[in-house]
Amino acid sequence: MIEVRGVTKRYGRSLAVDDLSFQVRTGQVTGFLGPNGAGKSTTMRMILGLDRPSSGAALVDGRPYRSFRRPLHKVGALLDASAFHPGRTARDHLRAIALSNGISPARVAHVLGQVGLDPVAGKRAGTFSLGMKQRLGIAAALLGDPELLMFDEPVNGLDPEGVLWIRTLIRGLAAEGRTVFVSSHLMSEMESTADHLVVVGRGRLIADLPIRELIAAASGAHVVVRVAAEHRPAMISALSAGGAQITLEPDGALKVAGMDAAGAGALAHACGIPLAELSPRRSSLEDAYFELTEDAVEYRAKEVAA
Numbered sequence: 218m219i220e221v222r223g224v225t226k227r228y229g230r231s232l233a234v235d236d237l238s239f240q241v242r243t244g245q246v247t248g249f250l251g252p253n254g255a256g257k258s259t260t261m262r263m264i265l266g267l268d269r270p271s272s273g274a275a276l277v278d279g280r281p282y283r284s285f286r287r288p289l290h291k292v293g294a295l296l297d298a299s300a301f302h303p304g305r306t307a308r309d310h311l312r313a314i315a316l317s318n319g320i321s322p323a324r325v326a327h328v329l330g331q332v333g334l335d336p337v338a339g340k341r342a343g344t345f346s347l348g349m350k351q352r353l354g355i356a357a358a359l360l361g362d363p364e365l366l367m368f369d370e371p372v373n374g375l376d377p378e379g380v381l382w383i384r385t386l387i388r389g390l391a392a393e394g395r396t397v398f399v400s401s402h403l404m405s406e407m408e409s410t411a412d413h414l415v416v417v418g419r420g421r422l423i424a425d426l427p428i429r430e431l432i433a434a435a436s437g438a439h440v441v442v443r444v445a446a447e448h449r450p451a452m453i454s455a456l457s458a459g460g461a462q463i464t465l466e467p468d469g470a471l472k473v474a475g476m477d478a479a480g481a482g483a484l485a486h487a488c489g490i491p492l493a494e495l496s497p498r499r500s501s502l503e504d505a506y507f508e509l510t511e512d513a514v515e516y517r518a519k520e521v522a523a
């Protein structure tokens with residue numbers, strides 16, 4: 218388990234991470250979300266001991282990451298996809314990491330196959346496309362067969378095929394019982410990948426909850442009710458007496474909040490009003506995310522403008 222406990226990180230006078238606390242639960246995919254500059258990469262670097270918190274602690278299984286004798290068996294990470302010697306072949310790059318970490322050379326061939334880089338394993342990594350570099354970075358993260366994986370913005374700059382590949386890989390790793398912590402500034406990307414979300418803005422924790430709760434908590438969920446014009450006044454009174462908030466849309470539909478579709482349907486039935494449409498609309502995860510991070514983004518926009 219990864220535990221971030223009251224972590225603050227200052228760079229000079231700027232506060233990158235501000236008293237942040239959360240846990241990454243074992244066996245799940247946790248999405249780490251926030252606008253650009255929210256402090257995600259800084260937090261990940263502190264978990265890996267690449268940066269020191271100004272205060273607080275970032276721990277893996279209750280210990281600093283650097284205290285593990287064989288750290289790559291514990292956590293594999295992709296933080297920067299271009300972190301390799303460009304003149305080295307993909308295979309040699311992985312062999313060097315394996316050698317310096319006491320990992321069997323047999324793992325190199327295994328992970329090259331896992332990320333689909335077999336055919337280009339003998340090519341210099343400097344010639345790789347961004348997608349291939351990402352795959353090489355992920356191969357390095359998988360080398361120690363770790364329980365925990367951390368990926369910082371793994372789909373940045375990838376084409377749709379690459380994005381799909383990473384999503385499938387992450388779900389596959391979770392299905393094997395591994396814990397995955399993956400950052401992104403795109404909510405839509407997390408929708409099909411993550412079980413749980415940790416949302417940050419301006420270095421602070423904004424939300425720490427399962428994805429389905431985030432959707433349910435978003436205020437945009439409503440029901441669209443459509444009835445013939447002559448029944449509209451009666452339907453509006455019944456809904457309003459039932460405690461719903463109603464907005465009459467320009468096309469005559471009623472946008473109903475504060476009541477679910479079953480409730481609105483039962484009311485219509487009780488009043489003998491035939492329904493032309495009854496559609497529950499959930500708010501998209503993207504809407505929910507924007508609602509949550511609005512202040513953090515606005516603040517930044519103002520800061521930049523000032």
Ligand SMILES: Nc1ncnc2c1ncn2[C@@H]1O[C@H](COP(=O)(O)OP(=O)(O)OP(=O)(O)O)[C@@H](O)[C@H]1O
Pocket residue numbers: 228231232233251252253254255256257258259260401402
């Ligand atoms: N080495 C550094 N020196 C000074 N400031 C830094 C340093 N690293 C990060 N920062 C600042 O800390 C803040 C958080 O940056 P960080 O890269 O952690 O955010 P992020 O959420 O990962 O953003 P992005 O989505 O753009 O990658 C930013 O304001 C950034 O400019």
